[in-house]
Amino acid sequence: MKNKLQLLIIALATLLLGLSIWQMLETPTMILPSWFLILLFVPIFLFIAFILGSLLKVLLKSDWNKLTFTSIFVIIISSIFYFSQYKATYKIIIPESYSGEVRLFVSNEKENDFIINNYGIGYINKGTFDSGFHPKVLKGGNNITEQTKNYGKGALATTVRDLHTYDYLSFIVPSKDGNVEGKSVEDLIRIKAIDTTRLYNRPVVSPR
Template sequence: MKSKSQLIIIVLGVLSLCLGVWQMMQTATMILSPWFLILFYSFITICVSFVLGYLLKKILKSTWYNVTFASMFIMLACITFYVTQYKSTYEIVVPNNYTGEVKLFLSNEDGNDFIINQYGIGYIDENTFKDGFNPKVIKKNVDITKQIKQYNRGAFATTQKSKYSYEYLSFSVSGKVEDIDERDISELIKIKAVDTNRLYRKH
């Protein structure tokens, strides 16, 4: 009976670790590769879990294997990580012929507008901007999320006279160099590619 219980706990520990790894793969990173973070944090989690498992076994004076107690701590760590890192997934639809930087401006509206216009502009509401989300980027009815290498956060300051700024999230859609739209934000505002009436103004 004890052997079956330990086996179940160990299996659940392995499954929890897999769940944690999967969640880390879904988490967009700014600088380091997701695989570096997966290997680093998995190693730390396993080592700490075995140390804590060993201590708990000694405290309880149990005859169970150390790996069983370690699996308990792995389950606790990975499930906690999954719950805290879970974010809603939103679909971002990019125009079929668009190549370049996509900008999601923080809006003053309730609800997101992730249908990107021909200039690479979309709008994100305050709650989604603050809480974060898992993007699913669609182009030509194909999921290109894995092609997106980096997500950034930025702000565009207006003139000194107005003294406020617009915040945004951005990522780049790869393609032919000659097709890339390189217009900056001030140019996009001038040609009314960005609807400033919809933007949240940070003073």
């Protein structure tokens, strides 16, 4: 019975460690690639779990092996990391003919609108904007998530008279030849490609 319980703990630790590594691979990074972070942090994480497990075994004077106690800390730390990093996945539908910068403007609505128009504009509610999410980008029925790049946040300040700022997320959908095309936000507002009545207005703090 004791051996079966230890095997169960080790198996659960292996499963949760795998989920944590998958979570790290799914998390976009701005500088270093995800696989580099895994190679850097996973050995450190396992070493810390081993040290803590060894100390716990000594303190409890248990006849369980060190791998079991190491696995207990792997379960604890992996669970904390996985659930702290978990984000929902949302589909972003791109028009088949569109390439260039896609902008998801923060809206004053309860629902996200990730069906992108022909000018690369969609709308994201403030809750999703603040908490983040994993994008699944579809174009013409094909998953092009791996081809998209340059994820980031932007803001458009209105005139001094309005004193409001419109926030947005953006990423690039390259064309087949690798070129990036697109209009400026100001041009898109002028031609009414952006519905400003749907946008969340963030008040700008005026300098004193």
